[in-house]
Amino acid sequence: xxxxxxxxxxxxxxxxxxxxxxxxxxxxxxxxxxxxxxxxxxxxxxxxxxxxxxxxxxxxxxxxxxxxxxxxxxxxxxxxxxxxxxxxxxxxxxxxxxxxxxxxxxxxxxxxxxxxxxxxxxxxxxxxxxxxxxxxxxxxxxxxxxxxxxxxxxxxxxxxxxxxxxxxxxxxxxxxxxxxxxxxxxxxxxxxxxxxxxxxxxxxxxxxxxxxxxxxxxxxxxxxxxxxxxxxxxxxxxxxxxxxxxxxxxxxxxxxxxxxxxxxxxxxxxxxxxxxxxxxxxxxxxxxxxxxxxxxxxxxxxxxxxxxx
Amino acid sequence: xxxxxxxxxxxxxxxxxxxxxxxxxxxxxxxxxxxxxxxxxxxxxxxxxxxxxxxxxxxxxxxxxxxxxxxxxxxxxxxxxxxxxxxxxxxxxxxxxxxxxxxxxxxxxxxxxxxxxxxxxxxxxxxxxxxxxxxxxxxxxxxxxxxxxxxxxxxxxxxxxxxxxxxxxxxxxxxxxxxxxxxxxxxxxxxxxxxxxxxxxxxxxxxxxxxxxxxxxxxxxxxxxxxxxxxxxxxxxxxxxxxxxxxxxxxxxxxxxxxxxxxxxxxxxxxxxxxxxxxxxxxxxxxxxxxxxxxxxxxxxxxxxxxxx
DNA sequence: GGATAATATATACATATGTAATTTGAAATG
DNA sequence: CATTTCAAATTACATATGTATATATTATCC
Numbered sequence: 001x002x003x004x005x006x007x008x009x010x011x012x013x014x015x016x017x018x019x020x021x022x023x024x025x026x027x028x029x030x031x032x033x034x035x036x037x038x039x040x041x042x043x044x045x046x047x048x049x050x051x052x053x054x055x056x057x058x059x060x061x062x063x064x065x066x067x068x069x070x071x072x073x074x075x076x077x078x079x080x081x082x083x084x085x086x087x088x089x090x091x092x093x094x095x096x097x098x099x100x101x102x103x104x105x106x107x108x109x110x111x112x113x114x115x116x117x118x119x120x121x122x123x124x125x126x127x128x129x130x131x132x133x134x135x136x137x138x139x140x141x142x143x144x145x146x147x148x149x150x151x152x153x154x155x156x157x158x159x160x161x162x163x164x165x166x167x168x169x170x171x172x173x174x175x176x177x178x179x180x181x182x183x184x185x186x187x188x189x190x191x192x193x194x195x196x197x198x199x200x201x202x203x204x205x206x207x208x209x210x211x212x213x214x215x216x217x218x219x220x221x222x223x224x225x226x227x228x229x230x231x232x233x234x235x236x237x238x239x240x241x242x243x244x245x246x247x248x249x250x251x252x253x254x255x256x257x258x259x260x261x262x263x264x265x266x267x268x269x270x271x272x273x274x275x276x277x278x279x280x281x282x283x284x285x286x287x288x289x290x291x292x293x294x295x296x297x298x299x300x301x302x303x304x305x306x307x308x309x
Numbered sequence: 310x311x312x313x314x315x316x317x318x319x320x321x322x323x324x325x326x327x328x329x330x331x332x333x334x335x336x337x338x339x340x341x342x343x344x345x346x347x348x349x350x351x352x353x354x355x356x357x358x359x360x361x362x363x364x365x366x367x368x369x370x371x372x373x374x375x376x377x378x379x380x381x382x383x384x385x386x387x388x389x390x391x392x393x394x395x396x397x398x399x400x401x402x403x404x405x406x407x408x409x410x411x412x413x414x415x416x417x418x419x420x421x422x423x424x425x426x427x428x429x430x431x432x433x434x435x436x437x438x439x440x441x442x443x444x445x446x447x448x449x450x451x452x453x454x455x456x457x458x459x460x461x462x463x464x465x466x467x468x469x470x471x472x473x474x475x476x477x478x479x480x481x482x483x484x485x486x487x488x489x490x491x492x493x494x495x496x497x498x499x500x501x502x503x504x505x506x507x508x509x510x511x512x513x514x515x516x517x518x519x520x521x522x523x524x525x526x527x528x529x530x531x532x533x534x535x536x537x538x539x540x541x542x543x544x545x546x547x548x549x550x551x552x553x554x555x556x557x558x559x560x561x562x563x564x565x566x567x568x569x570x571x572x573x574x575x576x577x578x579x580x581x582x583x584x585x586x587x588x589x590x591x592x593x594x595x596x597x598x599x600x601x602x603x604x605x606x607x608x609x610x611x612x613x614x615x616x617x618x
Numbered sequence: 619g620g621a622t623a624a625t626a627t628a629t630a631c632a633t634a635t636g637t638a639a640t641t642t643g644a645a646a647t648g
Numbered sequence: 649c650a651t652t653t654c655a656a657a658t659t660a661c662a663t664a665t666g667t668a669t670a671t672a673t674t675a676t677c678c
Binding site for chain 2: 007010011014015017018019021022023033052053054055056057058059060061066084085087088090096099107108110111132135136
């Protein structure tokens, strides 16, 4: 399909979506009106949803929070919280809350702003959704090394973001190496951008075997066992923390190329995006450590957080 | 229904909408999950769409404009244009383009900003949609007198805007009276706010019998005949203009309490929202007069504008 | 120019959705 | 306490949507 055809199809999708969702026409009448088959209307509607040409937004009324939200805001002294319904079937919690995060952020993003993002599956999914969600140009800045594969799918045709990635691995081979890298001009540059961002998206890592940091072979099962013995309940930007949110000082941490947690705590609008049973303790620790301003999670996780202690 | 029940229902709506639109669950499975009847799911989905809890957004890719858009931007030297599909059945063009305008504006609105709006059916509809569209607090400032009945339906539960209305009629009984009113502190105050707004929404009036200004009995059919004889093709903020967009200096104009057109021309991001056969000449005149930065209209109107001359 | 993909259409069918009429049930009223 | 009222559930049905398959219609490639 060449450029002209693609444009034509995109306009067709937008038109169909408009008639279907905004004018409440049936697929058949749209097909008749545009002189195409109903089958094609169905397919193009699918594609329009898929590609982000049509978007659905669910707006919660901030003045009418459910008790659960209110309670968690109080418990952890949060600036805001966004709780989405738990999908009883789907195992894709991360996808669900990433959608929510993108929705939340896209409604609050200033024009031409900078947004930091952390390492992990959820932040990367959020970025992908944001790519198709946001009209204005946004600059995304990585908070850690090792994220070069997390690019939003650039084939998405509605994508006008700039990416600034730390040109380094997440974990250096030695402390000296890490220090040397952190002193590189290119990394220093990114580090200085971090402080200017108006929003920060971070995931929260659990200590379970399916943690991204294990699956991506950056740490081993043995590392994990050791960390657990030292009291780790999860990680924030790959810094492992104990149940109260205090950083656990390990050899691994000294080799990390990642934004220090004290700096993270100082940033504005730090949004944690995390859900799932395995992450409860990690989220709790993160919130106790006062690293987040805003939490995005699902109902079941939220309830379990509230029931803790 | 008391407050608590209303909150409960709203949360239910948000939840149902989430499951339906974001998780693609069927109405039946949502009903089962939540332990309610499918009927109720249908009704609450309706209500959620109605009340703005669910929103649909159609994103056009600015880099892939259709020729029509490109051509009109060139013809009239516009900053931007948004053309929506023409609904062949519906007579509610105004409603359609008001939706489009709200969608366009809500994606570009800064936080805590000021938005001016003009007199007319389309601006008022746009305001109504914006009320349920925008999360951040926005201040709306009227560009003319006589708009006190144009309040967005304040029963809309998601509405956190401030309204600043000129406390005066649109048309004073005499020129002296108009001058006196314009010198009132309360009106001066609004006038000074107008210059600070980051966006301005105006409608464009036609010279047909169903013009709002006739229907609201501010002008009579006779006034209209007279104006037509003097070359009027339509009005902008109730200032009547000729086919080239020049203001027509009449007795009526001197009694008007409305933002002067030279000031309108200087404002940033002036968005004209208008469509329909009866308005073609008026829109053309407005665009020739360089009063607008952005035009929101429908496809049929856009095509006819391009075919003019 | 004929074979080969790649898409769109046509058709038929299963499922999902929306509407209308009736019944149930629980709160509000006298 | 019976009665009214209203929202929700139930039921049945018409319509709309989605899927699967076969067929037609283009492009594409050698």
